[in-house]
Amino acid sequence: MTTTGEFVDLSERATGSRTGTVAVLGAGAMGQGIAQLALAAGHRVLWHNRSADRLDRSGDIVRGRLERLVQKGKLAESVYRDAVTALEVTTDLAALADADLVIESIAEDFDVKTEVFAALEQVLREDAILATNTSSLSVNALSARLTHPGRFLGLHFFNPAPLLPLVEVVPSARTAPSTTDTALDVMRSWGRQPVLSRPTPGFIVNRVARPFYSEALRIVDETNADPRVVDAAITGGGGFRMGPLELTDLIGQDVNLEVTRQIWNAMGFDPRYSPSAAQQALVESGLLGRKTGQGFYRYPDDKPVVGTEVVSTPGQVTVRGDLGPAEPVVGLLEAAGWTVTREDGPGLLALPSGVVLALTDGRTAAVLERDLDAPVVVFDLALDFAATEHTVIAVGPRARTAGLAQARELVAAFSKRVSVFADSPGLVVARTVGMLVNQAVEVVAEGVCAAADVEVAVRTGVNYPRGLLEWGDAVGPEWLCRVLDNIAAVIHPTRYRVTPSLRLAAAAGSSLSEAV
Numbered sequence: 015m016t017t018t019g020e021f022v023d024l025s026e027r028a029t030g031s032r033t034g035t036v037a038v039l040g041a042g043a044m045g046q047g048i049a050q051l052a053l054a055a056g057h058r059v060l061w062h063n064r065s066a067d068r069l070d071r072s073g074d075i076v077r078g079r080l081e082r083l084v085q086k087g088k089l090a091e092s093v094y095r096d097a098v099t100a101l102e103v104t105t106d107l108a109a110l111a112d113a114d115l116v117i118e119s120i121a122e123d124f125d126v127k128t129e130v131f132a133a134l135e136q137v138l139r140e141d142a143i144l145a146t147n148t149s150s151l152s153v154n155a156l157s158a159r160l161t162h163p164g165r166f167l168g169l170h171f172f173n174p175a176p177l178l179p180l181v182e183v184v185p186s187a188r189t190a191p192s193t194t195d196t197a198l199d200v201m202r203s204w205g206r207q208p209v210l211s212r213p214t215p216g217f218i219v220n221r222v223a224r225p226f227y228s229e230a231l232r233i234v235d236e237t238n239a240d241p242r243v244v245d246a247a248i249t250g251g252g253g254f255r256m257g258p259l260e261l262t263d264l265i266g267q268d269v270n271l272e273v274t275r276q277i278w279n280a281m282g283f284d285p286r287y288s289p290s291a292a293q294q295a296l297v298e299s300g301l302l303g304r305k306t307g308q309g310f311y312r313y314p315d316d317k318p319v320v321g322t323e324v325v326s327t328p329g330q331v332t333v334r335g336d337l338g339p340a341e342p343v344v345g346l347l348e349a350a351g352w353t354v355t356r357e358d359g360p361g362l363l364a365l366p367s368g369v370v371l372a373l374t375d376g377r378t379a380a381v382l383e384r385d386l387d388a389p390v391v392v393f394d395l396a397l398d399f400a401a402t403e404h405t406v407i408a409v410g411p412r413a414r415t416a417g418l419a420q421a422r423e424l425v426a427a428f429s430k431r432v433s434v435f436a437d438s439p440g441l442v443v444a445r446t447v448g449m450l451v452n453q454a455v456e457v458v459a460e461g462v463c464a465a466a467d468v469e470v471a472v473r474t475g476v477n478y479p480r481g482l483l484e485w486g487d488a489v490g491p492e493w494l495c496r497v498l499d500n501i502a503a504v505i506h507p508t509r510y511r512v513t514p515s516l517r518l519a520a521a522a523g524s525s526l527s528e529a530v
Contacts, residue, residue: 037062037113039130040120041072044147047175048117050076053097054176055204060110061103069103076101079176111137115200117169119147127151128159135161143193145169149220150276153213157186164190167197170217171206172475179207180475182217207474209467215280218463218471220273222482224287225449227270230258231290233445236505237436241310242320243406247442250321250404250431253397253479258446259310260317263303267296285509286449321404321431324422328352330366331424334359339489340373342399343428350427362386363424367417371424374444375493376500378437379410389413391421392437395444395489396429397479405429408437439501447485448497452513454482455526459515465527483526491520 036052038045041063052059053076063069080097083089102109107130110116116134120126127146134144144166146156157163168184181201185194194210201208211217216224230244245257262270271293278287296302296309303309311317328351333344338361348354363371369389372382382390389412396402405425409418425432435441440448454472458465469481486494495512502510519526 034058035060035113035115037110037116039063039116039118040147041065041068042119044171044173044175045119046072046076047173048119048147048171049101050079050176051204051206052117053080053100056096056100058100059102060113061101062105062107062110063103064105066103066105069105073101073103107133108137110134111139113138113142115143115145117145117147119171122148122150124151124155127156131156131160131166141165143167143196145197147171150216150273152215152280153184153186154188157188163188165193167193168211168213168217169197169201172219178475179205180219180471181206181208182211182219182471182475183208184211184213184217186213207470209463209471211467212462214457214460214462216273216277218457218468219475221277221462222450222453222457222468222472223476224274224277225446225453226254226476227258227262228274228287228290229446229449230442231262231293233438233442234259234292235290237438239436239438240320242317243433243435244442245317246320246404246431246433247394247406247435248446251394251396251402251406251429252443252447253401255477255479262293263309263311263313265303266305267293267302267309271297285506286453288509319431321433322422323430324426324432326350326423326426328427329420329423330355332357332364333362334364335361337361337363337373338493339395340393340399346399346428347424352424352427360386365417365420365424367420369413369417369421371421374408374441374497376440376444376448376497376503378439378504379408379413380437383410383412389416391418391425392441393425394435394441395447397443397485399428402429404431404433406433406435406441408435408441410437439504440497444497445501447489448494448501449510450478451482451486451494451526452498452516455486455516455519456513458483459513486516486526491516491526492523495520 036057037060038049039062049059049061077098080094084091084094140162146168147170148168149170153168157166160166167189170182172178172180183197198208233239233244241259245260248254248257271289274289281287301308304313307313330353333354333356335358337343344354369391370386371391374392374394379390379392390410391413392408394406407425422432454468457463458468465483469483472478472482495517498510498512
């Protein structure tokens with residue numbers, strides 16, 4: 015079969031395969047997406063839900079999506095007719111008896127799922143594959159309730175399933191290798207990008223991505239920061255498509271908080287995964303995000319632009335030493351007309367006023383003022399300093415009255431907008447990226463997944479602008495260790511502990527992909 019954009023071309027329908035008939039349980043958004051994918055891949059689809067009305071509405075939605083593809087010229091009319099004919103809906107589990115592959119996408123409740131699985135085992139053939147779309151429940155614990163655990167595994171799709179290609183394939187400790195192999199083959203035939211994960215809490219994405227939300231929430235907890243500035247730093251400086259606080263509004267504050275609690279509990283209450291007081295307050299107040307009209311933002315109002323546009327008036331600057339991840343700033347200053355001289359030093363930008371600018375290394379501006387005996391302005395990390403839309407800076411007590419205006423003009427040479435932020439360790443992007451890379455290194459070192467799969471997972475499952483191991487290599491493992499160590503010295507030594515494999519890579523000067 016060949017793929018055409020988001021779907022598999024039904025003109026090359028596979029027939030007679032072991033997974034010829036696919037059953038889907040659940041008619042919510044995810045069930046709709048999975049049913050659509052199975053139909054588009056040429057399977058007969060048996061779609062089950064307890065509510066016939068819900069099935070009818072969901073069936074209309076899927077048919078409507080396929081019809082719109084026909085109208086846009088992305089799907090042949092004959093292909094659409096085949097897909098519609100291949101769909102059968104039912105409220106009777108017994109009607110799924112001849113299914114080759116069953117994918118469950120019902121309520122995220124352990125008891126509800128195990129009850130349904132027990133009923134399914136009474137009607138399914140012993141060689142039928144049974145899969146759960148759970149994102150947070152233990153695949154091992156679910157499999158332990160089955161009579162035939164060898165044919166069971168997790169298939170975790172991402173919403174919207176027809177658009178996001180990632181599928182986490184999660185065999186339990188008792189899953190037969192042939193079941194895993196078949197599941198991987200089927201997902202590839204659907205045009206998906208499967209990655210193999212051990213059945214650990216959060217699998218790959220929900221564990222690795224926790225810092226994207228939790229660090230932003232923690233910054234709000236610690237500094238009462240404006241959510242707009244935090245999100246602008248992540249999108250305008252970090253290159254992410256959506257800010258973490260806006261994203262929690264989209265997901266639902268209650269949903270995001272519950273997943274965090276489940277992973278926190280499953281990971282033995284590790285401080286890295288601890289819930290946020292600010293998010294808890296939103297949930298208790300019923301401010302759940304877009305679905306209630308208010309969360310961190312009010313809807314449907316647009317977010318106002320934050321930060322100040324500053325004109326960069328060229329001046330003189332001395333670069334003292336190598337700037338590490340911020341070294342590209344030197345070329346940008348020269349291109350903007352600044353007179354740049356270089357001398358040995360610890361990696362700083364020195365202005366004639368005596369103010370020193372430094373890329374954050376996890377120390378606050380106040381601490382750097384003490385260490386350097388000079389007025390200090392700290393600026394945040396960027397994905398690409400040449401394309402930075404927004405940068406946050408922190409100003410030490412001495413710098414507030416000595417040359418701050420020129421410091422902002424210097425930052426404006428590589429950033430369209432600048433916001434003065436709380437003097438918080440690691441600021442926003444550096445702190446977030448440091449924790450994300452630390453998590454990615456840890457899951458690979460623990461054998462949760464392969465190094466290549468964690469990169470695929472964050473790029474295709476959550477649309478990160480760069481693979482995390484690649485990003486870690488770009489800024490340097492040694493710099494990341496220094497950032498996390500300095501944050502840990504101020505905030506929480508356990509939460510910001512450096513995973514051993516990252517520390518070893520820094521000591522050996524090796525790439526993260528090789529080190530893990």
